[in-house]
Amino acid sequence: MGERRLRGLPASPGVAIGRAWWYRPDELRVVRRHGESAEVERARLRQAREESAAELEALIAARRDRLSPEELAIFEAQRLMLDDPDLLARVEETIERGASAEAAWEAGIQTVAAQLRALPDPYFQARAADVEDVGRRVLRRLLGVSEALELPEQPVVMLAEDLTPSDTATLDPARVLALVTSAGGPTSHAAILARRLGIPAVVGVGAALGVVAEGTLLVVDGNSGELIASPSVEEQTSAEARRRIWLAERAAAGEAAAEPAVTRDGHRVEVAANVGSLEDARAAVRLGAEGVGLLRTEFLYLDRTTAPDEEEQLTAYRPLLEALEGRPVVVRTFDVGGDKPLLYLPLEPQPNPFLGVRAIRLARRHPELLRVQLRAILRTGYPAVRVMFPMVATVEEIRWLRGVFEEVKRELEAAGAKLPRDLQAGMMVEIPSAAVLADRFAPWVDFFSIGTNDLAQYTLAADRTNPAVAELADAFHPAVLRLIRIVVEAGHAAGRWVGVCGELAGEPLAAPLLVGLGVDELSMAPVAIPAVKAAIRRWMLAEARSLAEQALGQDSGAAVRDLVRAAAPLPGPRESSD
Ligand code: PEP
Numbered sequence: 410m411g412e413r414r415l416r417g418l419p420a421s422p423g424v425a426i427g428r429a430w431w432y433r434p435d436e437l438r439v440v441r442r443h444g445e446s447a448e449v450e451r452a453r454l455r456q457a458r459e460e461s462a463a464e465l466e467a468l469i470a471a472r473r474d475r476l477s478p479e480e481l482a483i484f485e486a487q488r489l490m491l492d493d494p495d496l497l498a499r500v501e502e503t504i505e506r507g508a509s510a511e512a513a514w515e516a517g518i519q520t521v522a523a524q525l526r527a528l529p530d531p532y533f534q535a536r537a538a539d540v541e542d543v544g545r546r547v548l549r550r551l552l553g554v555s556e557a558l559e560l561p562e563q564p565v566v567m568l569a570e571d572l573t574p575s576d577t578a579t580l581d582p583a584r585v586l587a588l589v590t591s592a593g594g595p596t597s598h599a600a601i602l603a604r605r606l607g608i609p610a611v612v613g614v615g616a617a618l619g620v621v622a623e624g625t626l627l628v629v630d631g632n633s634g635e636l637i638a639s640p641s642v643e644e645q646t647s648a649e650a651r652r653r654i655w656l657a658e659r660a661a662a663g664e665a666a667a668e669p670a671v672t673r674d675g676h677r678v679e680v681a682a683n684v685g686s687l688e689d690a691r692a693a694v695r696l697g698a699e700g701v702g703l704l705r706t707e708f709l710y711l712d713r714t715t716a717p718d719e720e721e722q723l724t725a726y727r728p729l730l731e732a733l734e735g736r737p738v739v740v741r742t743f744d745v746g747g748d749k750p751l752l753y754l755p756l757e758p759q760p761n762p763f764l765g766v767r768a769i770r771l772a773r774r775h776p777e778l779l780r781v782q783l784r785a786i787l788r789t790g791y792p793a794v795r796v797m798f799p800m801v802a803t804v805e806e807i808r809w810l811r812g813v814f815e816e817v818k819r820e821l822e823a824a825g826a827k828l829p830r831d832l833q834a835g836m837m838v839e840i841p842s843a844a845v846l847a848d849r850f851a852p853w854v855d856f857f858s859i860g861t862n863d864l865a866q867y868t869l870a871a872d873r874t875n876p877a878v879a880e881l882a883d884a885f886h887p888a889v890l891r892l893i894r895i896v897v898e899a900g901h902a903a904g905r906w907v908g909v910c911g912e913l914a915g916e917p918l919a920a921p922l923l924v925g926l927g928v929d930e931l932s933m934a935p936v937a938i939p940a941v942k943a944a945i946r947r948w949m950l951a952e953a954r955s956l957a958e959q960a961l962g963q964d965s966g967a968a969v970r971d972l973v974r975a976a977a978p979l980p981g982p983r984e985s986s987d
């Protein structure tokens with residue numbers, strides 16, 4: 410058997426069988442020849458930059474609706490990079506010294522990328538790849554090489570070391586059965602793209618992927634992260650059966666998406682969406698969201714030189730809330746700082762940004778930023794608005810936050826503003842201290858929403874952005890599940906509702922566990938809604954409770970997954986793994 414079976418991280422669910430097709434972006438070979446006259450080389454560079462700018466602008470305009478706010482921000486930053494005065498001055502100087510436009514441009518880009526990689530902050534380190542990506546776009550123009558990503562006519566299993574933002578934006582989903590990368594973690598561009606397009610994906614397979622030859626038949630299981638090269642007849646038959654079930658379930662789940670999620674014995678669970686843009690909000694409604702359990706507002710704060718003022722925020726929130734047609738919406742106050750620095754605030758570089766000044770820790774240092782956001786949220790007058798504070802670690806913090814919230818409310822009322830009818834204020838539980846002490850936090854909030862992405866990373870001390878340890882930050886881990894139980898019990902004892910808005914909520918396999926633990930609301934990426942609703946409908950509440958109880962007694966996340974697969978009522982996730 411040996412290397413016939415490979416393992417990576419499951420990044421997007423589903424099963425596919427197909428021929429391997431390696432995507433190896435053209436090595437753009439730059440000959441270090443001397444250029445024509447400096448004037449000719451400068452003109453060539455200008456033309457290549459202008460064409461690349463037009464290409465990027467067209468890409469942004471055509472795909473605004475399909476790209477996430479993060480991806481849009483990357484392309485917008487790349488567009489700005491093309492006119493960066495420091496970069497251009499350096500490149501022109503190299504041209505003056507006799508280099509060709511391509512050699513000078515490549516050297517300039519490499520210098521900027523190397524400077525970014527040398528910074529301690531992972532956010533800037535990650536930007537180096539984006540700079541190289543836009544660098545290649547211009548180089549392709551200069552060298553007369555076409556857009557790199559040309560897929561074969563017949564659908565293939567696409568293998569790559571990793572994908573750049575440009576690759577992901579130009580990829581034709583109809584020709585890709587599955588995506589497999591040797592690098593990257595579950596939050597890489599490839600993984601995000603695959604989930605959005607509904608393509609099965611496995612990432613972070615490592616160097617072992619290199620042994621898979623072009624054209625090899627491959628089984629890709631995006632649920633388990635397993636790959637089988639040259640499968641036997643039995644392995645193919647089993648994979649085909651799992652694929653058929655996956656496709657049928659997806660279709661059936663889509664049809665029933667608008668119906669509520671009720672267990673077989675009548676227990677209803679609210680299913681809501683995580684939203685970060687107007688397009689997400691529309692998708693949420695189409696896919697059957699009963700509300701928004703997490704509106705991420707970071708998009709208002711990043712990649713700009715001044716803080717967004719109250720009016721600008723109001724203008725951003727209003728259409729988004731209107732799209733939700735009265736459904737309850739939880740607006741999270743900004744979770745920026747730390748790993749996502751703000752140009753308009755003087756923040757010291759932080760050795761451990763995830764353990765540093767971010768979210769409400771930043772708000773305490775700059776309360777005016779928080780007050781402006783709270784005023785804008787409340788002034789929307791949207792009937793069912795809930796405000797949620799991220800990264801709360803201590804009771805003292807939530808008391809302070811509640812105080813500011815009440816003060817802003819009073820001020821607006823005194824000024825005659827029409828406030829939301831059904832206004833609530835709650836907190837995210839994403840730091841173990843807040844979970845363990847949930848009963849002490851409960852008097853200060855109207856609800857809890859558990860952020861399992863951060864809760865898992867802090868519980869298992871594994872940086873969720875570091876592929877080397879990403880697998881450790883597993884929200885299925887019984888330690889995380891036990892914390893969830895503590896929060897639900899404390900919340901319910903105080904009469905508060907409890908939601909989960911981390912990625913775990915969007916995993917059909919986690920649905921019986923969370924329902925069994927008593928979670929009232931699950932909030933997830935809009936595309937995950939149909940499948941999670943379908944998963945909830947397969948269970949009896951009593952079965953889910955006993956499963957959750959057993960899960961709490963396991964040793965690992967893997968054991969918890971196995972437990973759920975083994976217990977899943979048919980048709981269910983049991984078939985998605987062998
Ligand atoms: C979480 O931590 O689970 C969460 C939902 O917040 P974010 O992913 O934005 O940190």
Ligand code: MG
Nearest residue numbers: 839860862863
């Ligand atoms: Mg979080």
